[in-house]
Amino acid sequence: MKTATQVIDCDIHHAFKDHRQYGAYLRRHWKGPIPGGGAGVYASPIGVHRKDAYSDAGESAAADPKLLTEFLMEPYDMAYGILTGSSYDISVHPNADFAAAVAAAYNDHLLEEWLPYNPRFKGSMTVAVQDPQLAVREIDRIAPHPDIVQLVLASAARLPYGHRYYHPIYEAAERHGLPVAIHPGSEGSGISGAPTAAGYVSNYMQWHTSLSQNFMAHLVSLVCEGVFERFPKLKFVLVEGGVAWLPHLMWRMDKNYKALRSTTPWLKKMPSRYIREHCYLTTQPIEEPDNAKHLQQIFDMIDAENILLFSSDFPHWDFDDPFMILKGISGEMKEKIMYRNAKELYSLS
């Protein structure tokens, strides 16, 4: 099988083999419990990984560069795969120093064991946002590596991402030319507060369905706080947050801006224009209406051709297969979503 176009996958979850390997990367005296990677009390009833994402010997294909190459990069002929890891919960851990140490362990593991193995792997470094000054130091340490193409943060947060608290991190990311990605998985755990504005939902299905709301809140905050005026070269990537909510958000924010712009005097354009110029959304989990035409209409509303990036979310249960996704579109739009938008955003050759 071949896709009609080359492919860059913008969300591949490489992993530690086990907690022992994670611990070996932890610095100095940090020998505490390692965050378990994800949803906390909102456990998936069908597990997190696909059943076919393991070798015959039972090894996770996400925890071994060779297996990941064999399971994903080669069969789908991926031009590049953006490794996003699974360290989402460090930014909602109560201990800032421990979180920074876990972030460093994640980054060193990425640099030492993953990026050298396959030149098609590109890395998303992470930081703990609890101490922005430590985060900047970590960005300065890791970002210069040529295979680091992005900074990934949890979408779970104590404060929406537009707040000034985070601006030193954006200054560093912009200075190093790194897009900032946010990724769901730890909403409702650690110090992040309830996973919805209405409080705690009851189970994984409700939690998963509601994850997009965190992305909406961050996007409203980023635009309205003027982050993209203050950091004009900064790009944001909304990974695994869904897509079809964006028309609503842009229209509502633009409409409100017409009446309430006195509260955001630093904005010089309509809010939706900042989104179109600074933000990208990855495809998985793409919405699947019964009427395929409806998704194409949504794509038209959001200028999908220029702001979507393909992602598989390998090895998670809701993995989107590049051969199956986006059947309803073709031509230049498909090529841009599957390949060219990511190639340009991440400056890949």
Place this chain on the structure above:
Amino acid sequence: MKTATQVIDCDIHHAFKDHRQYGAYLRRHWKGPIPGGGAGVYASPIGVHRKDAYSDAGESAAADPKLLTEFLMEPYDMAYGILTGSSYDISVHPNADFAAAVAAAYNDHLLEEWLPYNPRFKGSMTVAVQDPQLAVREIDRIAPHPDIVQLVLASAARLPYGHRYYHPIYEAAERHGLPVAIHPGSEGSGISGAPTAAGYVSNYMQWHTSLSQNFMAHLVSLVCEGVFERFPKLKFVLVEGGVAWLPHLMWRMDKNYKALRSTTPWLKKMPSRYIREHCYLTTQPIEEPDNAKHLQQIFDMIDAENILLFSSDFPHWDFDDPFMILKGISGEMKEKIMYRNAKELYSLS
């Protein structure tokens, strides 16, 4: 001026004249401070009321049945107006007994001063949800009045509205044939928690833009917890929550249901079908994309013809004028949204 169809306005904010009048309706020893009605720390920079919603003598047209009739019911030739009040914050007040007393004051004022004045007024009673048993008693006291057509609750909440905690309230509402409406305004105040899943946003514009997220969380919770299987005649009305986010929510929930239905064994239909059969959305604040065709496509995606109800939100600043709204649609769809859907839902003659 005339609208092309008769009109029922499903969100008119009648009000107390002042805190003194409110206090006079408070029962017994409750003489504490009266909730201020709304956004708390998220104050609108342009005020809450329209400047033209006052008489020459400076009286609020929302606080006097005669003025409201002159300012809204007559000029727009409203067939009916559903009074929704402004008591949204009682359900996020920490004191359950005080909140129940405020709810009773609101209901008595509605029954004594508003509904007898103009037969075109129909009333939304309210309850404090902090003590569901007290709430049921209040429903039993007020709902039998023939001009009470709805129960309105705050969309701000400590717990999403699907939780079993609320089920006695739904049992009573269903028994009395009252649709349950939820209305924004007190998100982020009282005991409601942060107004977004990502925490506290900075100002009114961000807060207002994010209000839809509470509606999404409640809707996911209501459907997934099986509320509409347990109470098959119950209807929910999402007032002032926006509209264009609904396709995303239905598609994402349906897609997740296909994989995760083991967590909701009580559901017998696709999640989106419960929404189509049990839920209504009011129009204001309707999204206004630059390309009017996009809104019509959204209407097609959500079966707007059967689930939307016109609302003006009088006297708030973002009031939608029945003469100006929905220019792009006409014929039966327009008549149903402006009039017939509400007439049937509220059993109006």
